[in-house]
Amino acid sequence: MNYISTRSAAPLVSFTQMLLAGLAPDGGLYLPQAYPQLSQATIAGFAGRPYEEVAQAILTPFAAGEIEAGAFRSMIDAAYKNFRHKAIAPLTQLDSNLFVLELFHGPTLAFKDLAMQLLAKLIDHVLKARGERATIIGATSGDTGAAAIEAFRGLPQVDVFILYPHGRVSEVQRRQMTTVEAENIHIIAMEGTFDDAQACVKNMFNHKVLRDELNLCGVNSINLARILFQTVYYFTSAAVLGGPHRKISFVVPTGNFGDILAGWMAKRLGLPIDRLVIATNSNDILTRALASGGYAVQRVRPTQSPSMDIQVSSNFERLLFEAHGRDPGALCRLMAGLRQSQGFTIEPGPLHAIRAEFDAFSVTEVETTREIARSWREAGFLADPHTAVGMSAARQAKAHASRSPLVVLGTAHPAKFPAAIAHATGERPDLPGHLASLFERKEKFSILPNDQSGIERFIHARAARAASRAAL
Ligand SMILES: *Cc1c(COP(=O)(O)O)cnc(C)c1O
Numbered sequence: 309m310n311y312i313s314t315r316s317a318a319p320l321v322s323f324t325q326m327l328l329a330g331l332a333p334d335g336g337l338y339l340p341q342a343y344p345q346l347s348q349a350t351i352a353g354f355a356g357r358p359y360e361e362v363a364q365a366i367l368t369p370f371a372a373g374e375i376e377a378g379a380f381r382s383m384i385d386a387a388y389k390n391f392r393h394k395a396i397a398p399l400t401q402l403d404s405n406l407f408v409l410e411l412f413h414g415p416t417l418a419f420k421d422l423a424m425q426l427l428a429k430l431i432d433h434v435l436k437a438r439g440e441r442a443t444i445i446g447a448t449s450g451d452t453g454a455a456a457i458e459a460f461r462g463l464p465q466v467d468v469f470i471l472y473p474h475g476r477v478s479e480v481q482r483r484q485m486t487t488v489e490a491e492n493i494h495i496i497a498m499e500g501t502f503d504d505a506q507a508c509v510k511n512m513f514n515h516k517v518l519r520d521e522l523n524l525c526g527v528n529s530i531n532l533a534r535i536l537f538q539t540v541y542y543f544t545s546a547a548v549l550g551g552p553h554r555k556i557s558f559v560v561p562t563g564n565f566g567d568i569l570a571g572w573m574a575k576r577l578g579l580p581i582d583r584l585v586i587a588t589n590s591n592d593i594l595t596r597a598l599a600s601g602g603y604a605v606q607r608v609r610p611t612q613s614p615s616m617d618i619q620v621s622s623n624f625e626r627l628l629f630e631a632h633g634r635d636p637g638a639l640c641r642l643m644a645g646l647r648q649s650q651g652f653t654i655e656p657g658p659l660h661a662i663r664a665e666f667d668a669f670s671v672t673e674v675e676t677t678r679e680i681a682r683s684w685r686e687a688g689f690l691a692d693p694h695t696a697v698g699m700s701a702a703r704q705a706k707a708h709a710s711r712s713p714l715v716v717l718g719t720a721h722p723a724k725f726p727a728a729i730a731h732a733t734g735e736r737p738d739l740p741g742h743l744a745s746l747f748e749r750k751e752k753f754s755i756l757p758n759d760q761s762g763i764e765r766f767i768h769a770r771a772a773r774a775a776s777r778a779a780l
Contacts, residue, residue, distance in 0.1 A: 309370050311338040311532065314629040315643070316636030323371045324434050327427075327533045328442065330526020331513040336639070337626050338532040343576040344369040346543075351579060354547040359396035360384045362547075363426075363540045366577065370536055375430070383429035390415050390425075392740060397422065397541040399548050399715070402687045406702060408695065408718040409545045415742070416484055417721035418615070419567065420455035422541065423534035427527060428459035435465040441778065443522040443771050444468045445512055447505035449563060449615045450481035451720065453495070456527050461490035466525070467774045469767050471496045471505040474755055477614055480724045480739070480746065487749035491777075494770055500758035501608045503620050511760055518764060522771050529566030530622050538570035539577060546579055549713050555582040559705060559716045561698040562586045562594060563616035565623035567717060572627065572665065582712040585667045587701030589613045592670035594621055599668070601659045604651035612676055612693040612728040615720070620646070631658035669701040676700060680732035690722040690729060690737055 310320040315336030321329070326338045346366065354362045363384050371380060388396050393413040400408045414421025435442055444466050446456050453470040460468045470485060474497035485495050498505050506528070512518055513526060529535060546556045558581065560568035568586055575581040586594050589611045597603040605619045625639065631654075632638040645652035654662070671679075679696040683689045691699055698716040706714065722729050723737040730736050739746060756763055 309344075309372060310341045312341050312634075313338060314625055314636060314639050323374045327430060327434065327531070328523075328525050330524075330528070330531045331510065333516075335510075335514055335643075336636070337530055337623070337629075339626055339629065340370065340532075340536075343573070346578040348552045348578070351543060351547065351552040354543055356547075359540070359544055360388055362544050363537070366540055366543060367536060375433070379433065383433060384426060387426035387429050391421075397544060399545050400689065400718075402683060402689055402699075405706075405713050406699075407545075407549070407713060407715045408689065408691070408699070409541060409715050410718045411541065412692070412718060412721035412724075414455075415458045416451065416454040417724050417740070417743075418451035418455060419538075419717065419719045420451045421458070423537040424452070424455040424459045424527065426537050427531065427533055428456075428463070430533065431460075431525065432463050432465060441465050441467075441523060441775060442525040443767070444525050444527055445509050445767065446470050446527045447502065447509040448472045448477075448485075449502040449617060450477040451615045452528060454481060454484035457485055457488050457490075457493050457495075461488055461493055463492065464778065467492050467494065467771050469494045469496060469770070471498045471508060471763070473497075473502050473505055474499050476501065476610060476617065478725055478727070480726070481614070483746050483749065483751065484743070486751035486753045487746065492774065494767075495753035496763065496766070497753050497755045498758055498763070499755065502618055503608060504758050506620065506622065508758070508760055508763055512764060512767075515764070518768065522768070528622070529564050535566055535570045535573065535623070538567055539574040542571050542574035542581070543579055545715055546581075549715070552578075552580045555580045555712045557581070557583040557585060557705070557712045557714050559585040559587055559698045559702040559714055561613065561616060561694040561717060561719050562588055563591075563618040563621065565594070565621040565627070567719070568666075569623045569626055575665070583667055583705065584665055585669065585701055585705045585714075587698045588668065588670045589616050589676065589697050590670065590672060591617050591619055593619050594624065595668040595670040597624075597654065597668075598659075598663060598666060601654045601656070602651065603646070603654060605646070611673055612725065613697050615694055616697065627662065628654070628658065631661040667705055669704040671697045671700040677728070677732045680729060684733045684735065690733070690735060691718070692720040692722045692725050693728045694719045
């Protein structure tokens with residue numbers, strides 16, 4: 309399989325090139341050149357099969373010819389070995405037609421583990437085979453950082469630099485990043501918002517000298533491999549609910565648009581999906597864009613669901629590219645508009661195509677708290693604030709139209725956000741055993757100003773030191 313860029317000056321690349329690069333050299337995002345088709349019989353056969361086996365069936369065509377089948381299966385098995393639930397992504401029923409897909413049983417308690425664990429195994433495998441080192445740089449609104457650190461810690465071929473917005477993540481999220489003792493992990497608390505941190509990382513990838521010298525590798529959801537890996541749980545959950553013979557709707561708590569884009573891709577691969585519902589908190593750029601066609605960046609508002617406190621949803625670029633009939637010229641114009649005037653207008657044709665598959669609802673802080681209390685009271689289910697945004701949006705979607713079963717993606721474990729849960733329910737969810745001592749562990753991180761060249765100098769110096777250590 310080859311991969312193309314949404315801005316397309318870049319040549320076609322292979323799976324491993326896409327995997328290691330993250331961002332395309334022209335600043336665009338990678339997409340598969342074509343979507344392999346899974347037959348309805350194949351999808352029906354996923355019912356009752358282990359998650360690992362389904363993952364192998366879905367993902368093999370994307371890496372075919374580059375990753376040997378047996379090695380790939382071993383990496384998949386290793387990636388999901390440390391999950392606390394045998395089903396990896398179990399489904400819980402809350403109401404007659406409402407389900408939660410629990411994606412928080414991995415080591416860092418958020419859905420990011422499902423893709424990041426496998427991404428780390430693959431990157432390690434490819435770097436070892438090539439005898440190369442790489443520098444992983446990622447921006448995080450809280451959960452990606454922890455997932456990346458957990459997945460890559462102690463790997464000799466990689467140094468990991470994680471930027472997070474100082475003071476804008478929950479204490480559990482921060483401690484999950486800052487208390488990991490590993491020489492190859494470097495945590496930067498940047499004075500700014502998540503969008504500032506993400507822009508800083510993107511600029512580094514567009515800085516050719518730095519990019520080549522440090523062999524930069526991106527693990528944000530700009531890395532297509534993560535999105536591909538996330539398609540798997542759409543299939544496993546649909547199979548449990550009678551897919552492909554019955555269409556399912558998915559409601560996805562959304563920030564950077566990665567998780568819901570994986571649902572859209574699952575549909576392209578052949579999974580019958582009814583509606584894809586975007587759930588946003590009060591950072592509602594996507595809800596406004598679907599309603600009016602105007603994609604207009606506003607100030608980021610801090611909420612109880614910090615992993616969705618995002619205004620520039622990077623992966624929306626991929627959907628726009630598809631909705632414009634894969635026209636890179638159109639995307640270059642839109643993205644130039646975004647740079648120059650913090651927004652753009654989606655033309656009627658592409659907007660119509662997007663609305664044909666997606667709905668979007670935003671949820672206020674009050675509604676989020678009310679939803680956490682309600683699902684605890686009515687179903688005995690403790691929803692973290694991100695999942696609660698999804699559940700509240702699901703109620704809006706139900707009132708609107710959808711008759712098909714609604715699956716809300718449960719994106720984080722409630723114990724990651726104890727203050728919000730206690731406020732809404734009076735309950736204090738316990739951290740799972742492996743994190744019980746989190747609040748006693750020593751923290752290590754560097755606070756840096758929002759200054760591109762200062763951050764680049766910091767990373768350069770640390771990475772050079774690590775490389776010389778490795779060469780000894
Ligand atoms: C990352 C994250 C989201 C948003 O996912 P995107 O792929 O960025 O849209 C939602 N909830 C939680 C808990 C997350 O960590």
